[in-house]
Amino acid sequence: MRKIENIIKLSVGLVCIASIVAIVSNFILVPQIKTYYESNRSLVDEISVLQAETRLPIAVIENIKTQVEKDESVKMNDALKNAYAKNKLIIQVNIKKFNKLYGELGDNLTKIDKQTLGRHSNNLAPMKSTVDELSSKVSDINSTVSVAYIVDTDVEKLAKLFIEQDKSIKNLIEYQKNIENLMVKDITLIINAVIITLIGILFLLGVVILRFIQYDFSYMMKSLKVISSRKNLEDSLPKIKPYFDEEVQMVDYVETITAEKNFSDEISTLLTKYYIVDDVVDALFYKLSERLEIDRIGVAFVDYEGGKIIAEHGVIKSGEIKLGPGFEVSIESTRLKKIIDSGEPMIIDDLEAEHEDRPYSPSLELIRREGMLSNMIIPLMVSGSVFGMVFFSSRKKAFFNSETLRIGKGIINEIETLMNRAYFTKVVFSKMTSSFAELVEGKDTSTGEHIQRMVKYSVILAKGLKAQNIPGYDISEKYILEIERNAASHDIGKVSIPDAILKKPGALTPEEWQEMRTHAAVGADIFREIRESLKMFDKDFFKVAEEIARYHHEKWDGSGYPEGLKGDEIPLSARIVAIADVFDALTSKRVYKDAHGFNDAVETIKKGAGKHFDPNLVEVFLNELGAIRRIYEL
Template sequence: MKSIRRLVALIVTAIICVLTIALLINNYYLRPILIQWVDMNKELLGFSETYIEADLNIRVMDNVVSQVTSTQIIEPGRLIRIKDAHNENYQNLVLKFDQLISINQSINGTLTSLEGYSLLSFFINYDNFVNLFKNLAEKTEAINNSILDLSDISITDQKLSIVELHKEYKELRAPLSDVRLKYGELTGQVIPKFINILNITLIVLFVIVTVLASLLNKVAGRVLRYIFDSFKILNSNNYNVNNIPRLKSTFEEEKLIGEFVDDIFNERLFINKIKEIVSTEYIIDNIIEKLLVLVKDILNTDRIGVAFVDYKKQSIIAEHGAFNYGKVLLGPGFEVEFHKTGLTKLIDTKKPIITMSIQNELAKRPESESLKLLNQEGIKSNMIIPLIINNVVLGFLFFSSVEENNYNSKSVQFGVKISTEISNILDKTYLTKKMFSTATRTFANLVEKRDNETGNHILRMTQYSRIIAEELINHLDSNYRVNESFVSDIINYASIHDIGKIGIPDEVLKKPGRLTNEERTIMQTHSTIGASILTDLEQSLKIFNRDFYRTAIDIAHFHHERWDGKGYPEGLSGLHIPLAARIVSIADVFDALTSRRVYKDSIGFEESVKIINEGSGTQFDPQLVRVFNNALQKFKDVYESDIFTNKDYYYEKQFRLSNNKAYT
């Protein structure tokens, strides 16, 4: 495609070339011709003046000769004076004709020089002028010879010679007049033609400039109309690129302007989508996940993460991450102190940074744990944007790619706009998440207070549920494949699976020993009671336009359903049972088997594993049992852990991990 910039450059170059050529022709061709031609006129004028002056000398000499040769007696003194006058005028006459000969030679040299300018013969035919001048020069030379011959003749014998000389002198007047008339005629031809050349050059330049100005005006008018119409549409909050009037792209710059306007529309559309997200979402997990969907192609980004600054603890804590590859190693809960991270500089400068190569940066800072984890994940480059509220850095937004050198200044501009839009809502969603985590912890404590024997049970079974859920990330079967939000919900809500027990009478709930059939029926109502409690809570949160407790309801309502359909309360079977309930069912039973109750002793780890496998395909989902078997070491680590002795520590860790897709 043609470039108007290159076209303008070409036209300007052409103008410069025309001007340069014109200047060169003028300075090295026309000007020398005109100068020599004008100088020749001066010489002809000098010739004429000298010629006229010589007439007096000839007349004086003729008068002297006439007196000397007359019959009158001339006294000696006067004779001497008139002879001196004769000699003086003779010498002056010789000098004047020497000047005329010199002028002729100069004019002849000029004519010889002009013969080298072939362009002159194109304008005028001066051959006749040359012939006329040669005739003038020959007659001048002849008169000059006659004058020189007088030196050999005495004054008394010069009468006839001077008369003849005077005759030749007068005959010179006609060729001189012819030369001057011809010169004037030729000058009348040369000057106008040279002026015409100048005018033609100026006209050509004017036409070129006019064409260029017209072209630029046409393109500018078309582009300005396009920009005006486009921004008029943009001002109406219509961000659909298809509604933009199409710009006829004759030149490359017009195409670039069209692409620039398209970029503005796409950017505004993107920002509008972000605003829609932040106006409808109240959970940080969902915001980050939806943000990744929006930017993964625009910024070629494979992972987005967010971390918050804890000024009290002087540390930075990873909160949530969304990614489109395998497991992450640097996940939520990762904490680094100010003095151990380069992010501290960003708190002071408040400026984004780009790491073109994680490997190269790790080579410079091998002690950085975060760089090690990112490198192990396969992240090659990243971009970090400070989240700023009221000129204070709240946290950081991380954009990461599996390709090196993925981000540039344009990416930073885009990232800053994103952070500007979501900074406030991230702060609010972070607090929202804390609020719901606290609410979940309160519910769990309610159950613990009603049923003292199950206090640590809800802590362990939550960990077991988390392990199974994390193993399902990127599962090949879409019926089992989960994302980090699902894992987060499992972590948050598995602990309240038995929330309905607060509605069970104490004589049944706290009865030592086995329950009767009637008591068992009453106990089984805890699943519907729990679902009812959470459903009422969910309805009160409809203002947020999100089913905050949907997963919690599924867990509380259906965690006693069986794969073969023989469970309660609805008798669901197979995949009709919500996945979250199927996961919690295995975790709940496994911890119940390995825990001591008032009505039974605990069963060993290996025996409990065997019982779970025996229930595969009847009580439990066989696919989840296979996942359970693949994660036995992680189950055993929890089984043998003493983390649950400090519940405040446990709940804080749960909060930090509640949105991790792949906790390792």
């Protein structure tokens, strides 16, 4: 156990070290900066002297130019030529000296700025700017005197530049004087303030430690008693303000146990209200995102019969789900097989590196497009077998650790039964839909392959619609999965149609046709009754199935049945299935007709745009003809 005496010794030691550092800085750092100042002062003095030395040759050149301008005949005067060349050389030599001095001065200012950690950059800036300005001026002076002939020398510009340089040098002298005293005093004041502050911290630390040395550690015993005797701990724990490491660890441990227990109870209570996987995962995500700050949760289930893992649902904090419902991967081709075989969770710290190692993995590609950088995967178990997995994802690398794994496993253990129930519910109702479709196949064997193709056509249309992102047609991967699962139910109402009508080889009479039309309402009513009986669990059970069954014979212009809806009044799911149903019916042989050719059927769909069919969906259909043909030719 850490003793207060050790804390005091450590604190005093740290304060002493800090004080020594401050003293050393005071007696070493400041003198070093003063050295730079003295160097600057010397450089500024040299610049002033050099400026005075340059004044005479400039004056001489001005005088020579004046003589030449008065009398053109003196141009060839050797004495003037020699005088001009001599003074021009003096100026150029001095310019080199100026440049050297300005360079050294600029270097000193940069060193001072670094030594003071940039705290006096604002004070040094005017002096730096003046040095830069002076460098520019001597460059201009050099350019002015570097002409070959005296007559080409702009003496007015030369004089002006020299005067401006004279003013800048005077400013430089003033900056040097002001900054020198200001910065040395400031640094000394700061270091002294640090020393005083450290001494004050030492004093306060001593007072705090002395105050809490007599603190009663009965908290531990009281907490243990509460934990062992109470189910709900949150409001029953004794209150404490921890000051020592042991207290902090103790309080953290007790509060962690309390929080995890209460959190698990909250989740279990919350999820008992749901019977659908999507709802369970949504509720789980919004609770867990508060606790673990995760960015995504996904659930997938294992299809042992098909040898694959199928994504069922996903929720993301921001952005769009790419690895969504319906995505599937072969068990043998994925690392998830290790989880299935071992029943142990898996943490992937760097999905980016994982994707680089396996660039052809579609699942890694999709989840990386969502921006996820790390994963924690926990299996769902029943009777010792893995029936699914929960994927926790973060947009941070190495986000998951032993603590998050412990919390995640604890929560999954609490909700495994609920997830199993939810999955079982979804599978049962999916099988019911398939059974209804098979029942129709039994009544009319010619429609068996029609159902399979029609479902595939519907999925192609739904995916194509999503890809085109048409305004007003926002659909999700979940919606596409609903279309795939429920499109087969479009004609289940035909179970009520007599075989004599359903299998009649010739045209139907008006009375028979009227009875045939009733299948849409009959099928929809089947699903409506199921939804009514299950609305206590989920009001949207079989909503898409009911829409498809009731409205897939409605037409865009309102001439369809059973309700004569038109345009957007017709549910999107029914509009999608309507095109798929008609196209496959046209290209399929029936007892009462021969099959149409592919191109003829496509032409019929095109002609139906805006009359029978949603024109936007017809456009999608035409854009997807390649995929449509592949299904047609199977």
